[in-house]
Amino acid sequence: MAQSNDGPEAGGAPPGPANGPSPGRSPRRVVALVTGASSGIGEAAARRLAREKLDAMVLVARREGRLRELAASLPVPTTYVAVDLTDEGAPERIRAHVEEHHGSLTLLVNNAGASWRSTFADGGWENVRRTMAINFDAVVRLTEGLLPLLRDSAPSAIVNVASTASRVARAGAGAYSASKYALAGWSDSLHLEEHANGVHVGLVLPGFIATEGFPATELRERRLTRWIVSTPDTAAEAIVEAGLGRRPERYVPRGYGLIALTRMVSPALVRRIQRGGAVSVLTTATHPDLGEEARRP
Numbered sequence: 001m002a003q004s005n006d007g008p009e010a011g012g013a014p015p016g017p018a019n020g021p022s023p024g025r026s027p028r029r030v031v032a033l034v035t036g037a038s039s040g041i042g043e044a045a046a047r048r049l050a051r052e053k054l055d056a057m058v059l060v061a062r063r064e065g066r067l068r069e070l071a072a073s074l075p076v077p078t079t080y081v082a083v084d085l086t087d088e089g090a091p092e093r094i095r096a097h098v099e100e101h102h103g104s105l106t107l108l109v110n111n112a113g114a115s116w117r118s119t120f121a122d123g124g125w126e127n128v129r130r131t132m133a134i135n136f137d138a139v140v141r142l143t144e145g146l147l148p149l150l151r152d153s154a155p156s157a158i159v160n161v162a163s164t165a166s167r168v169a170r171a172g173a174g175a176y177s178a179s180k181y182a183l184a185g186w187s188d189s190l191h192l193e194e195h196a197n198g199v200h201v202g203l204v205l206p207g208f209i210a211t212e213g214f215p216a217t218e219l220r221e222r223r224l225t226r227w228i229v230s231t232p233d234t235a236a237e238a239i240v241e242a243g244l245g246r247r248p249e250r251y252v253p254r255g256y257g258l259i260a261l262t263r264m265v266s267p268a269l270v271r272r273i274q275r276g277g278a279v280s281v282l283t284t285a286t287h288p289d290l291g292e293e294a295r296r297p
């Protein structure tokens with residue numbers, strides 16, 4: 001259901017380069033849309049973006065109560081669309097909502113995503129299909145629906161939240177890696193294609209971030225591995241940099257870029273280490289693994 005909450009005007013830090021009015025055009029409204037805003041990185045990104053000089057924000061996810069609560073708490077006029085992004089009609093519903101309530105769109109943050117841990121032998125095509133549906137197909141379809149609005153508002157930006165798993169795969173997370181590799185490759189191409197149209201495309205590649213969907217409990221419980229788990233606020237900062245700051249790519253935390261570099265330069269070494277078994281702890285249980293009943297409404 002589409003709803004709106006009109007809060008007071010946004011205050012806070014000055015806008016990044018994406019927010020400046022285009023020469024020869026009247027000052028325009030700055031509107032941001034965040035998918036997966038009902039928890040984790042998306043919720044943190046919405047809270048962080050609300051500190052920028054936005055005119056309005058749109059939140060998207062399935063849990064309506066969460067979106068309503070968050071929208072009411074933000075210092076920016078915020079509306080929301082409670083929808084399953086894998087639904088056939090989702091992009092059209094969201095586009096109609098943005099046009100009706102805001103008239104333009106300046107920043108699209110494609111953040112919603114999920115992972116079901118399974119080997120290919122156990123999960124098969126079905127696990128690949130459902131993972132691609134939310135992590136890749138839904139992003140491509142929503143972007144297709146909103147790209148005309150983003151071009152009309154240029155300079156504007158898209159931020160795609162991929163993963164370090166877009167560059168380094170782990171056993172038991174092949175479907176997730178496939179979806180995030182696809183997202184990274186498509187984002188790189190879209191970055192080049194839309195440059196001339198003033199639509200910046202930024203990629204954010206988080207490592208382990210403790211969230212509802214990816215609790216990383218196994219890593220946080222051990223002193224040896226606790227330090228590699230970061231926070232949703234750190235990822236939110238990277239999303240702002242990649243969007244309003246127009247950075248092409250950001251690992252979160254930045255050090256995870258070294259893992260991707262090592263995989264590129266020395267794939268045999270990385271495979272040898274991974275086959276050794278000591279790093280199997282890095283394939284952590286995700287929320288869907290723990291069962292829907294564990295999910296807060």
Ligand SMILES: NC(=O)c1ccc[n+]([C@@H]2O[C@H](COP(=O)([O-])OP(=O)(O)OC[C@H]3O[C@@H](n4cnc5c(N)ncnc54)[C@H](OP(=O)(O)O)[C@@H]3O)[C@@H](O)[C@H]2O)c1
Nearest residue numbers: 036038039040041061062063085112113163209211213214
């Ligand atoms: N946390 C990490 O360690 C980590 C690492 C690398 C990349 N990432 C990526 O970061 C993004 C955010 O994940 P997170 O860690 O913040 O997990 P999270 O807390 O589970 O958040 C996922 C968000 O996506 C939404 N969502 C999931 N399926 C949806 C669907 N079918 N339709 C609409 N919304 C849907 C969820 O809302 P509803 O359930 O209300 O729909 C929720 O708001 C994901 O793309 C994830 O792959 C996370």
